[in-house]
Amino acid sequence: MVRILSFGTSLTDRWHMRALHEKNLRTFLADVICWNLRGSIGFQLFRLVLLGCMGMGVYAYSFQARYGLSVTGMNDIVSWGFYISNFTFLVGVAAAAVMLILPAYVFHDPDFHRVVIIGEGVAVGALVMCLSFILVDLGGPLQAWHLIPVIGIFNFPSSILAWDVVVLNGYLLLNALVPAYILYSHYRGRPADERKYRPFVFLSIFWAFSIHMVTAFLYQGLPARPFWNNPLMGPRFLASAFAAGPALITLILAIIHSATTYSIDRSVFSKLRLIIVISAIINLIMLFSEVFKEFYFPTHHSSSAMYLFFGMDGHNSLVPWIWTSVGVNVLATLVLAFNPGKSNPKVLLPACLFLFVAIWMEKGIGLIVPGLIPSPLGEVVDYLPTWVELSVTLGIFALGITIVTWLIRAALIIEQEYVGY
């Protein structure tokens, strides 16, 4: 299975070598594009499938552009749905890059130094997906320029959404420019000047926490929605992100390890496992704390949780969803914690995958939709995404995966060449 994604026998053997003095920014960009257009048949097929998914997304979005958001499953009660759910979850994935950046740059862990660039690539892909989800969720995407300071009006600092725009774009910039500078230096065969990028690395560590806290505050700051208006929201966002994000990065590293010549040290995987386990356990403790508060003495404010976990007035579409998520989450956490396969990747990798999916289920739909149900007027409805929402989401995920593979492929070729230089 993994072999399909193979980059070819070796990353560098097909690389048309350029002399050092020929290398400049123009050849850098040209080479990055060139390397990405090459690859084995399987790899090309993979790319084509992604392209097809993106085409599907564009086609589905054309309906939304023509008929408005009425082609989605959302309505005045459930006014945020699948798009915002995925956005919320992916902010976490983006923030999780800090779990590689922190040990690599601050503690100078050599193993992490080798993989930090991959984490940053994942962050960039996740952020592009986040911003795309926001854009497709807008009723008036053509008016999005109203958000841009100076030419539009930016309701800063009053609106938390304005804060979110700042932190997401800032984090995208940091996570794109620092690796770009390092890679470009390595491309030109010289070490990157740490004094130049170190301040930005520290800024990005602070920023990673802020993107997730601010996104949590988006919901946490609404007294109208008791389910969200909960001080645990921000910390819990971080804990779940630092479990789901590194789980995804583990899977990506495993694919890179087996499909390319860029080998990843075993110790990276075991350190990542430690991060995942600790975060997942903290996440579960906080979940337990929330559930206790909602159900030990249920009040008026517990109705959303009641709807989510047990259904209400005959509406219970999320009940199997959330129980599946919680069950899988607990199981995957136990497997990762007790490591029954003695670090056998055939046990740990599926556990990472299941943990990732479980957190996606819970922190996406499982968080956003019940927050809006019942409505402030006590009305209960069910929400189901339509094919348009599903297709657009698929397209955006394909876009994100494409960006991640493009970035990682270029990064690995440059890094391998630089080390061997």
Added chain:
Amino acid sequence: MSSEKSDSKKKGCASFLDEKSSRRAFLKGLSIAAAAGSAALTTGCIPPAAAMGSEELQLRWQEFFKKNYRLMTQEEKDATVARLERLAKLHNNLDVQVSSEPPLENVLYGYAFNITRCEGFMECVAACVKENNLDRKTHTQYIRIFEMEPGQLDPGTGDGQYFHEVPVENKFYMGTQCFHCENAPCTKACPTRATWREPDGIVVVDYDWCIGCRYCQAACPYYGRRFNWGQAEVPPEEVTTRQHYLGNRLRPKGKMEKCTFCIQRTRKGRLPACVEACPTGARVFGNLLDPESEIRWVLKNKKVFRWKEELGTDPKFWYFID
């Protein structure tokens, strides 16, 4: 057209599989997919472009770049009003008058709802739908009436879906709408300041500045806001043509809207449509700054309360019992 598109796509894939030179086929597939994608997007995004006359296109172009209503000078307001009136004529063949009437001096609107008197006829709802050009397709209504059991005082616990003869013995009725909070969570949430509270207390939306993110809708604890999920449909003969820029003018799709205390009427000294339509006199509207007004009399002499007082939103909407 779409079958042609998928055919060419299939061909692209087929040749890609046949030939071993994968790179060329890959690029070919890429260009075909990109072309198909952009074709789908443009035909989707700008369907009326072909049907539009050059005048309409020009007006829409100018409308696209206009400012937030609050930053416009009176000349700019007049210009956009003229454009909107002309566009209504061109697009829907409607003769509308769009006003940009500013708030009246020394006026702060307030509303009181007599839960003893209301009998749940919903005349107010019908009048509101008609006056404010609300979407008939999705049955949008700003006002909701809840049938309440004795002992309840929270509209959220009432029945908002009742469909039977009213009034029912031993039940009472409570209406909800936008409560025009002084400390409004919705205006605080808006990332573009497309919604705000006017000096006369009316919380309004600049439909053309709104980007449709719906954060205000999530922030509202009273379910006071409605979104244009699709293009609103109002039969041309039923359109209320006396309109206000911030009020009942026809809304574009993808924008937020809400009760404006019938800004197009109240700023001309008239009562909101719901108050005028109420057959039982359960609705009281007036100027809170005028000591002689009926609303002031109600606030002084009746036992009044507000919904979700604990949130500190300071609504300008009171319930009272005779």
